[in-house]
Amino acid sequence: MAVAIDLTLYCENARLVAEFWKTALGYVDEVPAAGHATGEESFALPAGGAEDDGACLRDPEGAGPRLSIFRVPERKTAENRLHIDVRVPGDGTAADRWERIRAEAARLVRAGGTILEAFDDHILMADPEDNEFRVTASPA
Known part of the structure; x- marks a missing residue:
């Protein structure tokens, strides 16, 4: 049996980063777990923290991992050790796939992301707090 995973991002502005990832994905x-008043409680936000200290997101279809976003006092100082791939449909020609990748990257720039570099098969981007991710196509 496969296990489920949750992903966690640390940032300075949890609401800003959460809004970006809600748009991107x-x-x-997150709907609160039974017995919890908020979704954040079910993800164990730090005690005494403010509501803006974190956000908990989920795939409305239930297929993708949950995403926890927590405020920390320090800024990001090094390259991510883990990144997210945002995948567009992989069907059609290579030119069709590349056009979908470029269109998705443009949409995410409008949402607050930044294009860092384009490669042959993906575009490297950063969210509003410089967490890197790739826009690529699903396998055809």
Whole structure:
């Protein structure tokens, strides 16, 4: 049996980063777990923290991993050790796939992302707090 995973991002502005990733992934705010008043409680936000100290997101279809976003006092100082791949449909010709990759990257720039570099098969981007991710196509 496969196990489920959750991903966690640390940042300075949890609400800004959460809004970006909701737009990027089509995620929604986490529904509170039974016995918890908020979704953040079910993800164990630090005690005494403010509401803006974190956000918990989920795939509305239930297929993707949950995403926890927590505020930390320090800024990012090094390259990510793990990154997210945002995948567009991989069907059609290579030119069709590349056009979808470029269109998705443009949409994410409008949402607050930054293009860092384009490669032959993906575009390297950063979210509003410089967490790197790739826009690429799903395997055809």
